[in-house]
Amino acid sequence: MSQTAQLVLRRAPRRGGFSRFIENRNVLGLIFLLPAAAFLLIFLTYPLGLGVWLGFTDTQIGRAGSFVGLDNYRYLIGDNVFRLVVFNTILYTVVASVIKFALGLWLALILNEKLPFKAFFRAIILLPWVVPTVLSAIAFWWIYDAQFSIISYSLIHLGLIDHPINFLGDPTLARGSVIAANIWRGIPFVAITLLAGLQTISPSLYEAATLDGANGWQRFRHVTLPMLTPIIAVVMTFSVIFTFTDFQLIYVLTRGGPVNATHLLATLSFQRAIPGGHLGEGAAIAISMIPFLLAAIMFSYFGMQRRRWQQGGRD
Amino acid sequence: MAQTTTSAVVAVRGDEGGMDYLTKLPRRVVTIYLPLAVFLFVLLFPFYWMTITAIKPNHELTDYQHFSPFWVVHPTLEHIKYLLFDTDYPAWLWNTMLVTVGSTVISVIVSVLAAYSIERLRFSGSRTVGLVIFLAYLVPPSILFIPLALMVFKLGLYDSEWALILTYPTFLIPFCTWLLMGYFRTIPFELEECALMDGANRWQILAKVILPLSVPGLISAGIFAFTLSWNEFIYALTFIQSSENKTVPVGVLTELVRSDVYEWGSLMAGALFGSLPVVILYSFFVDYYVSSMTGAVKE
Numbered sequence A: 001m002s003q004t005a006q007l008v009l010r011r012a013p014r015r016g017g018f019s020r021f022i023e024n025r026n027v028l029g030l031i032f033l034l035p036a037a038a039f040l041l042i043f044l045t046y047p048l049g050l051g052v053w054l055g056f057t058d059t060q061i062g063r064a065g066s067f068v069g070l071d072n073y074r075y076l077i078g079d080n081v082f083r084l085v086v087f088n089t090i091l092y093t094v095v096a097s098v099i100k101f102a103l104g105l106w107l108a109l110i111l112n113e114k115l116p117f118k119a120f121f122r123a124i125i126l127l128p129w130v131v132p133t134v135l136s137a138i139a140f141w142w143i144y145d146a147q148f149s150i151i152s153y154s155l156i157h158l159g160l161i162d163h164p165i166n167f168l169g170d171p172t173l174a175r176g177s178v179i180a181a182n183i184w185r186g187i188p189f190v191a192i193t194l195l196a197g198l199q200t201i202s203p204s205l206y207e208a209a210t211l212d213g214a215n216g217w218q219r220f221r222h223v224t225l226p227m228l229t230p231i232i233a234v235v236m237t238f239s240v241i242f243t244f245t246d247f248q249l250i251y252v253l254t255r256g257g258p259v260n261a262t263h264l265l266a267t268l269s270f271q272r273a274i275p276g277g278h279l280g281e282g283a284a285i286a287i288s289m290i291p292f293l294l295a296a297i298m299f300s301y302f303g304m305q306r307r308r309w310q311q312g313g314r315d
Numbered sequence B: 001m002a003q004t005t006t007s008a009v010v011a012v013r014g015d016e017g018g019m020d021y022l023t024k025l026p027r028r029v030v031t032i033y034l035p036l037a038v039f040l041f042v043l044l045f046p047f048y049w050m051t052i053t054a055i056k057p058n059h060e061l062t063d064y065q066h067f068s069p070f071w072v073v074h075p076t077l078e079h080i081k082y083l084l085f086d087t088d089y090p091a092w093l094w095n096t097m098l099v100t101v102g103s104t105v106i107s108v109i110v111s112v113l114a115a116y117s118i119e120r121l122r123f124s125g126s127r128t129v130g131l132v133i134f135l136a137y138l139v140p141p142s143i144l145f146i147p148l149a150l151m152v153f154k155l156g157l158y159d160s161e162w163a164l165i166l167t168y169p170t171f172l173i174p175f176c177t178w179l180l181m182g183y184f185r186t187i188p189f190e191l192e193e194c195a196l197m198d199g200a201n202r203w204q205i206l207a208k209v210i211l212p213l214s215v216p217g218l219i220s221a222g223i224f225a226f227t228l229s230w231n232e233f234i235y236a237l238t239f240i241q242s243s244e245n246k247t248v249p250v251g252v253l254t255e256l257v258r259s260d261v262y263e264w265g266s267l268m269a270g271a272l273f274g275s276l277p278v279v280i281l282y283s284f285f286v287d288y289y290v291s292s293m294t295g296a297v298k299e
Helices: A001-054 A071-078 A080-111 A119-125 A133-143 A150-157 A171-196 A205-210 A216-244 A248-253 A266-274 A280-287 A289-311 B002-016 B023-056 B078-086 B090-123 B127-139 B139-155 B162-166 B169-185 B189-197 B202-213 B214-230 B234-239 B247-257 B264-284 B284-298
Strands: none
Touching: A001 A280, A001 B090, A001 B127, A001 B139, A001 B169, A071 A080, A080 A119, A080 A171, A080 A216, A080 A266, A080 B023, A119 A171, A119 B023, A119 B284, A133 A171, A133 A248, A133 B002, A133 B023, A133 B127, A133 B247, A133 B264, A171 A216, A171 A248, A171 B023, A171 B284, A205 A216, A216 A289, A248 A266, A266 A280, A266 B139, A266 B234, A280 B139, B023 B264, B078 B090, B078 B264, B090 B127, B090 B162, B090 B169, B090 B202, B090 B214, B090 B247, B090 B264, B127 B162, B127 B169, B139 B162, B139 B169, B139 B234, B162 B169, B169 B214, B189 B202, B202 B214, B214 B264, B214 B284, B234 B247, B247 B264, B264 B284
């Protein structure tokens, strides 16, 4: 009798506390989430919507625009510069991403070996990624100088060429130069993140493959790559998104020139909207990047799906 | 003869790790050390070039006949002096510091609350909110700067630090929240349950149990947010007009480059000093930085 009374006494406050906890969870969750939600709604979601709307208007700096439907997009499709810029952006993204991936994976594989001072190497390899893009791009600007380029100087000295290379003056060379600078900055990111992926692969898999008679290439092809696929998908999605929407490097090195050969969607959008004053048209150019980005995100999503499946299909 | 000695040495050392002993030293030199050296040279050369240009006097800078461009004969501080005393550079540094610290602090505080709420309070729909936050991270500034410029203008923030302090969190909060969610997930639920049993409320749990345990996560998020906002360019370029309000990347590019004459020495000095704060911070917290970078990708 007294025992039951004690039990009831003990249980009562606990049940009250527990149900209060359940009740509060949604309210409390909302309160904790509120600052972040407010920030993102005001400065991210709203501008995104505003950007889509602006793309349908003829807004200019200092003058509110009116709705013009698809006129901006229709004009852009007929615009040779815009079409060239779409081509440039795709070329820039594809070439830079493929080379970044290949070299980054190579560097990751090297760093995954037993090396002295490995932590030190890893730290200094990340430097190009850490330093502000604009500031390292200024260094590249000087390296690519038409007259005093250090690359030209070295090649002349080695007797390989007889006059300085006009890195940023010739359309093809300028494309190559900005892609090279982008690759330089992107390799560390790809290498270090893939290295993190490589370190999670158990050495026993390689030992088992070796016992089965696999050679180096086969171990790479049938053990490393499949184990690394999920992380490659995510890393390359990030890399593609950053490259596709790149602005800083081009703005510093060429401002889109020579003859628009290095203009990307982001730089064209800036040029038409801010110095040019055509906010509506600039917004339409920026919005036209979204389909490409969505494609990249879908790619990443399916990469992650595969990862879950590999780990045993939990949620 | 030399071959057998090396293989013997390698064989003895082979027990230390995996199957490394199967590759011999000369082969390792060609497949590992040589490519590594080339990678290091290419990745680090621009920094060397930046430094050497910053301390080179002008007459050496453009005279490749008499001076080897790879070295500096008479180092000078004149570019740095020009930068510090004859330009707005100190003001740019101060602005960048202010904006970076301001937006980082705001973002980390807001993200801690959001991440705790999503990961631990598990309110209904928290999974969806988590996914939405991840997608928000993938929205690049190049898409948002035009509408944001309009908003900044309408809010009367144009040409002030607040324009940047308030807009930088748009890319910092999603990243920090995502990172901290991953971090909070590693803290055992039991600790929180103990605290709940002891009568702590949620606020106390967050402040006295979760936060002390997630200091490494907070440092990672803080460092990464700091470097991201220090590097930011397009918003600063669009929202700031007057020279004394600019940040370092924008100021160096727009104010130091005058029509024809490029002051390469002071440009490089500006780039070097603008990079130093992030590089110093990075060098103290390399591991945190790497873990935040890889963590954000792995989750």
